[in-house]
Every structure is written in C-alpha cells, then in structure tokens.
Amino acid sequence: MAGYLAGYPAGQPQGYAQPGQAPAPGYPAGQPQTYAQPGQAPAPGYPVGQPHAYAHPGHGPMPGYPAPPAPTQCRGCGSAAAVNFAVRAHQGLLIMMRFQKLDGPFCRSCGRSVVRQMTTRTLCLGWWSPISLVAFTPFTLIWNLVAHLKFSKLPPSTPAPGRRPMDEGVPVLRRPPAYVALIPLAWAVWVATGVITHSG
Numbered sequence: 001m002a003g004y005l006a007g008y009p010a011g012q013p014q015g016y017a018q019p020g021q022a023p024a025p026g027y028p029a030g031q032p033q034t035y036a037q038p039g040q041a042p043a044p045g046y047p048v049g050q051p052h053a054y055a056h057p058g059h060g061p062m063p064g065y066p067a068p069p070a071p072t073q074c075r076g077c078g079s080a081a082a083v084n085f086a087v088r089a090h091q092g093l094l095i096m097m098r099f100q101k102l103d104g105p106f107c108r109s110c111g112r113s114v115v116r117q118m119t120t121r122t123l124c125l126g127w128w129s130p131i132s133l134v135a136f137t138p139f140t141l142i143w144n145l146v147a148h149l150k151f152s153k154l155p156p157s158t159p160a161p162g163r164r165p166m167d168e169g170v171p172v173l174r175r176p177p178a179y180v181a182l183i184p185l186a187w188a189v190w191v192a193t194g195v196i197t198h199s200g
Helices: 106-123 130-152 176-198
Strands: 085-093 096-102
Touching: 085 106, 085 130, 096 106, 096 130, 106 130, 106 176
Parallel strands: none
Antiparallel strands: 085 096
16 A cells, blocks of 8 residues: 555545545535534534534523522622521511511521511510410521521621621620510410419
C-alpha cells in the first residue's frame, strides 16, 4: 500500500468528501450529515430548532423535565440562608376569631423577629374566646415554637447589598403584653377548680 487502503484506488475520495472533491459512491452530492454544521440544514428526521433534554441557558426545559429549583432567599432582607416556613398568630374575640399567617422564607434574624412579634400578639389577644382558649391559641404557640427552632438553627443572616435584616428585639418573656395571657389563664383555672369542687 502506498498511502491508500486496499480497495480504495488512488484518487478515490473518502466517505466524507473534502472541500472541492466529489463524494464517494453512495454519498450523493449535497447530502447533509446527521449533525448539521452551522449554516446547514439538519438531516431528515431532525427538525430545525429541536430542543435537547437539558436546555441551553436562556431556553426553557424539555417537557417532562422539571426546571431547577430557584434559590431560597429571605423575603425580608434577601439573605441566602433561609427557611421556607410560615409564622402564625391568632386572636379570639368571644364568638369571633381571627387567624393570621405570614409565609416565608425567612433568615435567622427576620424569622426570629416575626416569631417574637406574632407570638406576643397571640399571647395578648388569643385567649378571649372559649374555642381559642382550649384549641387554636395553644396550637398557634406550638407552631411558632417549631418555627423559632428552625430559624435558630440557621447561620447568622447575611443580607443582600442595600438591605438590612429585621430587628429581633427582646425575647417574648421580656415583653409586657405577653403577660396579658395570665388573666384568661387564671380565669380558666378558677372555673376548672370550681367545677371540680362542686361536682361531688
């Protein structure tokens, strides 16, 4: 052999013709390849603009392939370390009740600040209904305790440029409105004691 494989006579072009050469037998002139080059049409069966399973930047995902999750940021200050957990408050007004919920995500400082504000409000105003006294207010306080534990496990808040985290303020037990809860609780204890005493 002098530079050519057996069965390929001298001057015979290869399967993929070079510029200026005719294609080999079985490869008609102008036949596009399976993967088209820039400026060429794709091969039959490969429509123009067919997206791939993993879309390129700027394109949406292939149907059936979920989009990547968006990063979680605190809604208060934009801190990247945040937990998507809601904080609740409850108010009982004799025969009427009011429910409040503030959805996250929150960072450590903003979450603890919201928990302290809404828990203090619940302790002050959440007992003035019989159903609230025995059901909804205790549920709200337990829920906010779980929220407080979740936010406390986060690292210190790192707010986005130009933004500041919420002031946590003093703890709940150092806020005087929280002790308004002692009034309805003392009344409930007095009623329960009277019922037990006179039941015999």
